[in-house]
Amino acid sequence: MSVSAFAVKETGLAESIRPDLARIASWIAPGSRVLDLGCGDGELLAYLQETRRVVGAGVEISDEQVIGCVRRGVRVIQQNLEEGLALFDDQQFDTVVLSQTLQSMHRTEHILREMARVARYGVVSFPNFGYWPHGWSILMGRMPVTGEMPFQWYDTPNIHLCTLKDFQDLARSLGLRITHLAAFKDSKEVKLLRGWRSTLAVYRFESPNAN
Amino acid sequence: MADLSVPESQVNVFNAPTGSVGIVSPQYLSFDEPLHLASGQVLPAYELAIETYGELNADHSNAVLICHALNASHHVAGRAQEDPQDLGWWDNMVGPGKAVDTERFFVIGINNLGSCFGSTGPASVNPATGEPWGAAFPMLTVEDWVKAQARVADYFGIKRFAAVMGGSLGGMQALSWAITCPDRVAHCVVIASTPRLSAQNIGFNEVARRAIITDPDFHGGNYYAHGTVPRRGLAVARMVGHITYLSDDDMAEKFGRAQRAPAANGAFRYGYDVEFEVESYLRYQGEKFSTYFDANTYLLTTRALDYFDPARHHGGDLAAAMKAANADFLLVSFTTDWRFPPERSREIVRALLNNKRPVTYAQIDAPHGHDAFLLDDRRYHAVVQGYYDRIARELGLPQRKSTTGVLA
Numbered sequence: 083m084s085v086s087a088f089a090v091k092e093t094g095l096a097e098s099i100r101p102d103l104a105r106i107a108s109w110i111a112p113g114s115r116v117l118d119l120g121c122g123d124g125e126l127l128a129y130l131q132e133t134r135r136v137v138g139a140g141v142e143i144s145d146e147q148v149i150g151c152v153r154r155g156v157r158v159i160q161q162n163l164e165e166g167l168a169l170f171d172d173q174q175f176d177t178v179v180l181s182q183t184l185q186s187m188h189r190t191e192h193i194l195r196e197m198a199r200v201a202r203y204g205v206v207s208f209p210n211f212g213y214w215p216h217g218w219s220i221l222m223g224r225m226p227v228t229g230e231m232p233f234q235w236y237d238t239p240n241i242h243l244c245t246l247k248d249f250q251d252l253a254r255s256l257g258l259r260i261t262h263l264a265a266f267k268d269s270k271e272v273k274l275l276r277g278w279r280s281t282l283a284v285y286r287f288e289s290p291n292a293n
Numbered sequence: 294m295a296d297l298s299v300p301e302s303q304v305n306v307f308n309a310p311t312g313s314v315g316i317v318s319p320q321y322l323s324f325d326e327p328l329h330l331a332s333g334q335v336l337p338a339y340e341l342a343i344e345t346y347g348e349l350n351a352d353h354s355n356a357v358l359i360c361h362a363l364n365a366s367h368h369v370a371g372r373a374q375e376d377p378q379d380l381g382w383w384d385n386m387v388g389p390g391k392a393v394d395t396e397r398f399f400v401i402g403i404n405n406l407g408s409c410f411g412s413t414g415p416a417s418v419n420p421a422t423g424e425p426w427g428a429a430f431p432m433l434t435v436e437d438w439v440k441a442q443a444r445v446a447d448y449f450g451i452k453r454f455a456a457v458m459g460g461s462l463g464g465m466q467a468l469s470w471a472i473t474c475p476d477r478v479a480h481c482v483v484i485a486s487t488p489r490l491s492a493q494n495i496g497f498n499e500v501a502r503r504a505i506i507t508d509p510d511f512h513g514g515n516y517y518a519h520g521t522v523p524r525r526g527l528a529v530a531r532m533v534g535h536i537t538y539l540s541d542d543d544m545a546e547k548f549g550r551a552q553r554a555p556a557a558n559g560a561f562r563y564g565y566d567v568e569f570e571v572e573s574y575l576r577y578q579g580e581k582f583s584t585y586f587d588a589n590t591y592l593l594t595t596r597a598l599d600y601f602d603p604a605r606h607h608g609g610d611l612a613a614a615m616k617a618a619n620a621d622f623l624l625v626s627f628t629t630d631w632r633f634p635p636e637r638s639r640e641i642v643r644a645l646l647n648n649k650r651p652v653t654y655a656q657i658d659a660p661h662g663h664d665a666f667l668l669d670d671r672r673y674h675a676v677v678q679g680y681y682d683r684i685a686r687e688l689g690l691p692q693r694k695s696t697t698g699v700l701a
Contacts, residue, residue, distance in 0.1 A: 115649075139646070145672045148655055152623075152679035155686070159642060160656045169643045 099129050101271065102284050105264045106179060106205050109286045110134055114176035117141070117201060119163055119193075120183035123150030131156070139175075141167075164188055167196040173291060175201035182230075182282070184208045186239040194256055198289035204258065207284040210265065212245030214278040229268065230281040246277045249285065257290035312388045312697025314346040314395055317371035317381070319404075319411055324444050328406075331600075334431035337420070342367045342404040342411025343445060346387060347395035354688050356451045357398045358442065359383060360459030360466035363534070363594050364586060366410035369402035370395070383460075385669055390697030392678035397690045398455060406441045407433045407593045415589030416517060426589075428514030433593055435462075435469045435601045442466070443474060451477075455684050457620075458482035460666035461633065462594070465601050468641070472603050475619035480684055482677070484625045485666035487637035488611050488644070489602040494632065497537055498595040501530035505588045514589055523588045528579030530591055535578050540629035540662030544571060611640060612647040622652040623680045625673060627665040653680065674699040 099107070103126045110116055112134045118127050121140025124147075130136040140158040142148050151158035159169060164187065178201035180193065185208045187193050197204040209230035216226035225235040233240065244252070246265070253260055265272045265280030272280040325338040344367045349356060359369045361382065370381035370388050387393045387400055404412040407430065415430035422429075446454065457470040457478050464486025471481040490498070505511060508526030512519045536544075548571035556562055567573045607613035622645055626638035635656050645652040655676040659665040665673070678700060682693060 137649075137651075139652075145655075145657070149672065149675045149679055152653060152655075152676050153682065155683045157651050157653050159646075159652070159654045161639075161654075169639060169646060171647055174646065174649075 099125065101269050102207055102264070102266050102282055103129065103181070105266075105271070105284055106181065106207070106286075107134065109203070109205060109262055110136060110177050112136070115174070117170065117175040117178040119167075119178060119180045119197070121147075121151065121156070121158060121179075123147050124154045124156030124158065126179065126181065127151075127156045128154045163193060166192065167200050170200040172199055173202060173289075177201055177203040177205060179205045181205070181207050182209070185242050185244070187242065190242050191252070191256065194252070194258065198256070198258060198287075198291055202289055202292040203261070203286060204289060205284065205286045206249075207282060208249070209240065209243065210246060210277070210280050210283045211243040212247070212277050213267075213281050228281060246280075246283050249283065253285070253287055258287040259290070260285055260287045262286040311695075312390050312701070313384070314371035314381075314388050316374050316377065317344050317346070317368070318374040319344050319367055321411060322445060322448055324441075326444075328437070328441060330431050330437045331434040332432045336406070336413070336431055339406055339413040339441065340411075340417075341406065341413070341441065341445060344368055344371075344381075344402045346370055346400045347398055349399040349449060349451070350690075353449070353451050354453070354455060355398050355690055356446070356449065356454050357393060357400045358446070358454050358457045358470070359387065359393075359400060359402050360438075360442075360457065360463035360470075361402065361405065362459070362461040362463045363591075363598070364582070365463075366408065367402040367404040367412075368410070369400065382667065385667075385698055386674070386677065388698060390693070390695035390701070392674045392698070392700070393458070393681055394678075394685075394693055396694055397685050398681070401445065401449070403442050403445055405433075405438050405594075407590060407597075409587035409590040414587065415514070415593065416587050425515075425517040427517055428589070430589060430593065433597050435465050435597055436473055438466055438597070439469045439473055442470075443477070446477065453477050453479055455688060456480040456482055456681070458484070459486070460484040461486055461663065462598055465598070469601070469603065471618040471620045471622070472615055473617075475617045478618075478620040479687075480623065480680075481618070481620040482623045482625075482680065483638070483641065485627055485630055485633055485638075485663055486624075486641075487633040488604060488641050490599055495599050497533055498599055501533050502592050502595060504529035504533070505592060508588075511588065514592075516588070522583070524580075524583040527583040527586060527588045527591060528576070530579075531582035531586075532575040532579040535575060537632045538663045540631065540660060542629065543661050543664075546660075547571075548574060611644040615641075615644045615650070616648055618645075618648070618650060620650070622650060623677070624652065624654045625666070625676060626654075626656050627661070627663070627673075628656060628658045629660055630663045630665065632663040669699045671699060 116136045116138045118140045121142050127138040143162050148160045178197045219226040264284045265276035266282040319342045323340045328336040365382040368381050370384045373379035389396045404410045407414045415426045419426040457467045459467040464483040471478045505526035508523035510521035511523040551570040553567045553573045603614040604611040624638045626635040642654045657673045
């Protein structure tokens with residue numbers, strides 16, 4: 083099923099959702115329970131609530147974003163993700179999403195394990211360090227600064243950057259079974275040579291704890 | 294049955310400043326159906342002082358109950374007719390255009406049973422003896438308060454509150470409403486509260502109670518008959534309590550080690566009179582409190598706090614205790630609140646998530662300790678406002694006409 087802006091017109095959502103979020107939405111079963119970690123102002127959850135009737139909850143640390151969620155009618159728990167997901171029981175959700183946050187977390191393995199604990203399916207997106215111009219930049223003697231990673235090396239929140247292969251290795255070592263991959267560059271999906279040509283990778287995996 | 298007499302000049306809307314419900318006066322509702330209490334005792338009849346703001350809509354769906362904490366009352370918002378200096382205790386939260394918007398919601402404040410601001414309490418006359426109840430007034434629990442409040446809802450024909458909301462002890466009542474009357478609460482708003490007191494909390498309460506009970510003017514609770522008031526004990530109780538409402542940083546900033554009236558060159562006075570500003574402040578707060586608050590009410594209320602523990606009958610399992618709850622929840626805690634710290638709110642959040650109840654939780658990084666729930670904080674008020682706007686949308690109530698108060 084194609085997830086484009088079709089749902090937007092139907093439901094009257096003002097603006098269309100980012101293509102990577104739309105892709106994530108396409109992996110989520112209607113009526114299921116979704117936890118969105120680092121949910122921002124609740125954009126994805128609001129979209130999922132409207133278009134897929136999901137029962138959603140978000141986790142977010144920023145005051146302004148939490149207020150944004152409340153105003154949108156998205157349920158949100160204010161906490162720092164680095165503290166883990168102790169509030170959530172095992173397999174309490176069908177899908178847990180960590181969108182463009184993994185690369186800035188201190189405890190990468192821990193959050194992935196926690197995701198696998200609280201939900202059957204996990205969705206993770208992160209900037210692809212393997213994007214070929216990054217290599218070019220390094221050959222020219224500079225740390226790469228590009229669209230998905232617009233920060234200078236000294237003030238970047240991105241402390242755990244990886245390539246698609248790197249992530250797949252980690253997923254395997256944690257027992258996460260990857261079911262889907264989508265890759266994007268400039269909001270367009272990339273199908274060929276994704277490891278080099280994409281700036282953003284989105285994975286869906288199944289938890290080893292799922293029944 | 295409730296006394297159906299119409300209150301005189303409930304709300305005077307004239308000359309009210311923007312965002313204020315204006316000049317308000319209480320109504321007194323009498324209930325003569327016996328109230329069976331958790332202790333096994335029965336209160337044959339009682340009266341409750343209440344205030345209301347805004348208008349109840351035709352289908353009675355826009356009612357909000359505000360529950361008060363230890364020392365507050367039904368006077369939630371506006372200025373009291375009998376004393377215009379007397380501003381409602383949550384006036385920054387409740388009013389036209391405020392977070393709890395009285396242009397859309399019908400808001401009720403109820404003085405709890407056993408209190409001393411117009412509702413039946415230990416200082417009221419016991420009809421059986423013609424004397425003040427004093428020590429004979431029955432012990433009450435949070436659940437008893439909810440039962441008594443439910444009759445106010447019946448009086449107004451409110452089957453289900455749009456929201457029941459409270460801070461601190463008021464939050465416990467909101468929680469108890471959601472558990473004991475699940476079909477009567479659409480949204481439960483619990484601020485700076487806890488599912489149970491800790492040993493430390495009970496310890497502070499016990500210090501306060503001992504201060505009162507050991508005051509020679511207490512006379513075993515029957516001080517009314519002796520024409521005395523255990524003022525010193527009550528003042529000390531308030532001083533102890535007050536410290537727990539503030540954060541260490543807050544006190545450091547407000548008072549530091551500033552001396553009240555130092556001797557020449559800032560020297561100490563080497564005595565037990567007030568030496569530091571903080572002592573002067575606490576003494577003042579204690580003495581002021583002792584002039585208007587009833588000592589038996591203080592005892593009874595702190596005891597109700599101690600007893601509150603909905604998980605008690607479920608082997609300590611809060612999620613099991615909250616299984617019956619059928620409301621959507623908003624919880625708010627404040628990082629520097631060491632009386633009811635964020636961890637206590639998170640326990641409630643966890644129990645709700647476990648039950649798959651819809652819950653929103655905001656943890657406000659504010660410096661003011663427990664008292665923060667009464668203070669102006671834009672983030673806190675924005676969360677509450679956003680939540681009530683959502684309730685209004687769900688109920689099909691009109692859009693917010695204005696934004697006043699903290700968020701204006």
